[in-house]
Amino acid sequence: HEAHHNHDHLAHAEICGQGGSIIPGSETLCGQGVADAVKPQKVILSEPEAEKSPESTNQKNGNNDSQKHPIWEYTTPCFNSSKSKSEICVFSDVDFADGRGTSFVMTESRAAHLAKYPAFTNPELVKNVNQDLKRTIPAKYDMKEFPGKGMGLVATEHIKRGDLIMANTASLIIDYRAFEELTKEEYTQLQAAGVDYLPKAHRDAVLALSTHDGADRTHIERVDKIAATNSFDIDPDEDDEIQDHGFYVLFPEIARMNHDCRPNADYFFDHDTLAQYIHAIRDIFPGEEITLSYINPVMKRKARVDKLQRIWGFQCGCRSCTQDKVRVEASDLRIRRIKELSNELQDWEPQSRANPAMAELMISLYEQEKLWGSLYEAYVFAAIEYNGVGDPWTATKYAGLAVEWGIPVVGPKDEDMVEMAKLAEDPWGHWSWLKRSKVRGGWGKRQRDVVDDD
Numbered sequence: 001h002e003a004h005h006n007h008d009h010l011a012h013a014e015i016c017g018q019g020g021s022i023i024p025g026s027e028t029l030c031g032q033g034v035a036d037a038v039k040p041q042k043v044i045l046s047e048p049e050a051e052k053s054p055e056s057t058n059q060k061n062g063n064n065d066s067q068k069h070p071i072w073e074y075t076t077p078c079f080n081s082s083k084s085k086s087e088i089c090v091f092s093d094v095d096f097a098d099g100r101g102t103s104f105v106m107t108e109s110r111a112a113h114l115a116k117y118p119a120f121t122n123p124e125l126v127k128n129v130n131q132d133l134k135r136t137i138p139a140k141y142d143m144k145e146f147p148g149k150g151m152g153l154v155a156t157e158h159i160k161r162g163d164l165i166m167a168n169t170a171s172l173i174i175d176y177r178a179f180e181e182l183t184k185e186e187y188t189q190l191q192a193a194g195v196d197y198l199p200k201a202h203r204d205a206v207l208a209l210s211t212h213d214g215a216d217r218t219h220i221e222r223v224d225k226i227a228a229t230n231s232f233d234i235d236p237d238e239d240d241e242i243q244d245h246g247f248y249v250l251f252p253e254i255a256r257m258n259h260d261c262r263p264n265a266d267y268f269f270d271h272d273t274l275a276q277y278i279h280a281i282r283d284i285f286p287g288e289e290i291t292l293s294y295i296n297p298v299m300k301r302k303a304r305v306d307k308l309q310r311i312w313g314f315q316c317g318c319r320s321c322t323q324d325k326v327r328v329e330a331s332d333l334r335i336r337r338i339k340e341l342s343n344e345l346q347d348w349e350p351q352s353r354a355n356p357a358m359a360e361l362m363i364s365l366y367e368q369e370k371l372w373g374s375l376y377e378a379y380v381f382a383a384i385e386y387n388g389v390g391d392p393w394t395a396t397k398y399a400g401l402a403v404e405w406g407i408p409v410v411g412p413k414d415e416d417m418v419e420m421a422k423l424a425e426d427p428w429g430h431w432s433w434l435k436r437s438k439v440r441g442g443w444g445k446r447q448r449d450v451v452d453d454d
């Protein structure tokens, strides 16, 4: 029941970097897989060819898998996992999201699990999610070149905080097991086949993405580099039995957004629609670049600069990385304090010093740092601390602010959002009501080293 940390969440949701890992928290992976995995026996295939249409290289609904799961147009190639008896294959549905298409690289059972999501069972839900290949709502942005950064997105109108900027259903979803249980030769073939099976306009958008360095490569190597530079790491859904393996996911239009350590937009993934949503986390003015943070922004300057260099290979030039020494020191100190406060506020032992003023300080530190995507966390802490000492009125105010600032960042289905909505509805009935007093109170806990005279 304690507040969930965006920090943790972000630690599991970074964009995969060049040469490193997209993957949050495990920089060794990012499309690199486990190099020493025992080579499984190769089951099929010649290399899918980029320029041939999928129909000419693959049989449509022509094998047993697709008869079992009629939504898949393509279910090959497959390779045997080195760790289990299962095969890892490509599963592609060209009709997904009103003909945009999607491809998965995973086992048949996991693909069958994803196929039960509302995105497949209720196609109306995802019909208009994507707005770039087929537009029904005017765009709030343009794509243009930013010197030193490649392409990026620029706001063409005033975008208000909380507004939806763009959303993409997943183009390519790769189960992390592919990197760990197949050879690089095998999983890169599956990745490329997954992209090749997408309908043409969609496939072209993926193949046009940045490889960071633009070097010459074979088709398969190019797809691998595109995946490594542009994918996001997504955690499994709660009802997915495979909790220890997340997904590596590509969204081609969202992938055009560049990094800033103090971004003006943030993203969350919704499993029901298999889509990533980007919202403004502060007002954005026409002409401003729309940015995301590729890393957990609650890190000191040096750690941020090093990580961006190591994983994506670029030198961080954003304002908070290039400001003068005095301001960098002040910012780094605020980051340190935020982390200390976060630890204290999560401490539910009787001796914890946590109190509402600490949560107020955390709110101010996030504001001073312009970390608008993290601010909701401090509001969650404040709601809980005020309720914990029996001030339902201030707790309700902060629960409302937590929902208002949190929904664009984590989405309405997030556990913290649900919890804050409950607290706002009935602070007295919430688990946090007087919780600090209860934990700290009672004779038992206060009796220390008392010598009994009797």
Ligand SMILES: C[S@@+](CC[C@H](N)C(=O)[O-])C[C@H]1O[C@@H](n2cnc3c(N)ncnc32)[C@H](O)[C@@H]1O
Pocket: 015, 018, 148, 149, 150, 151, 152, 209, 210, 212, 229, 230, 255, 256, 257, 258, 259, 260, 312, 313, 314, 315, 316, 317, 318
């Ligand atoms: C996900 S892509 C972003 C879109 C990319 N600029 C493009 O042209 O398609 C990530 C790559 O963009 C570049 N990039 C992103 N943010 C940057 C920044 N703040 N400074 C310099 N390069 C950046 C790096 O080459 C990075 O590997």
